[in-house]
Amino acid sequence: MSNENIFNEIDEELRSDRMRALWxxxxxxxxxxxxxxxxxxxxxxxxxWYTSSQSAAASEKLYxxxxxxxxxxxxxxxxxxxxxxxxxxxxxxxxxxxxxxALLEEEGDTAGAVAAYDGLANSQSNPRLRELALLLxxxxxxxxxxxxxxxxxxxTLATDDGHMRRVARELLGLAQYKAGDYAAAQASFEAVxxxxxxxxxxxxxxxxxxAQMLSAGTVAPEEPAEAAAEAIDAxxxxxxxxxxxxxxxxxxxxx
Numbered sequence: 477m478s479n480e481n482i483f484n485e486i487d488e489e490l491r492s493d494r495m496r497a498l499w500x501x502x503x504x505x506x507x508x509x510x511x512x513x514x515x516x517x518x519x520x521x522x523x524x525w526y527t528s529s530q531s532a533a534a535s536e537k538l539y540x541x542x543x544x545x546x547x548x549x550x551x552x553x554x555x556x557x558x559x560x561x562x563x564x565x566x567x568x569x570x571x572x573x574x575x576x577x578a579l580l581e582e583e584g585d586t587a588g589a590v591a592a593y594d595g596l597a598n599s600q601s602n603p604r605l606r607e608l609a610l611l612l613x614x615x616x617x618x619x620x621x622x623x624x625x626x627x628x629x630x631x632t633l634a635t636d637d638g639h640m641r642r643v644a645r646e647l648l649g650l651a652q653y654k655a656g657d658y659a660a661a662q663a664s665f666e667a668v669x670x671x672x673x674x675x676x677x678x679x680x681x682x683x684x685x686x687a688q689m690l691s692a693g694t695v696a697p698e699e700p701a702e703a704a705a706e707a708i709d710a711x712x713x714x715x716x717x718x719x720x721x722x723x724x725x726x727x728x729x730x731x
Contacts, residue, residue, distance in 0.1 A: 544556060554576065557572045557575055570605065573596055577609075590613045590621075593612045596609040604639070607633055611647065614626045614644075621651075623652060626647060627648065627651070631644075631648070634648055642668050645665075646664070646665070646678075646682070648664050649668075649685065666682075
């Protein structure tokens, strides 16, 4: 055997010894890391399965309560929603609370419904859910409350940077109209019309409000009230776009 072959065998043996030494040194860490990864994957999959099953069960309970409410079994629906609000998972308890408030309104307990929506608004960390609760409470108070009641809930939402400003301004305008503050109502409706993000159907509804106010003599016949009246004429004559003319708008609440 040549000297070169002998040296090669010695090098290979030394490398093998070093590899075995390294493996003995780091094997516990490698094996432990692999076990930890497998355990984490198993826990994650198990938790995903658990939360999915819990959400599915909560979803079934919510639909069961909605079916009961649709069938007129309001007491049964209320009981199921109470249970879901107390024991549900994910976002279902909040949905249950919103539906409970709506049930109170359907039962004629408008004060209780407003209180429930106010409670939701005060307890929600999600700003969109908080705004929704305030708008739903204000929607009830347009008919049953005072202008100050509505303002207390939507005034902060009717600002130029408010995400729900168009709905807030419409509710505010209706409450102002009901209270006899026609100039303020006109300003609220015009703010929605002039909003570049307002959809055509929403502008159409504001135009109806302003046209009614113009015909009743509660606003001066100036722009944009005249423009609103012209818009109504265009809709009646079929000159407006189909998507605008197709959706009739509500009128301001009668005094």
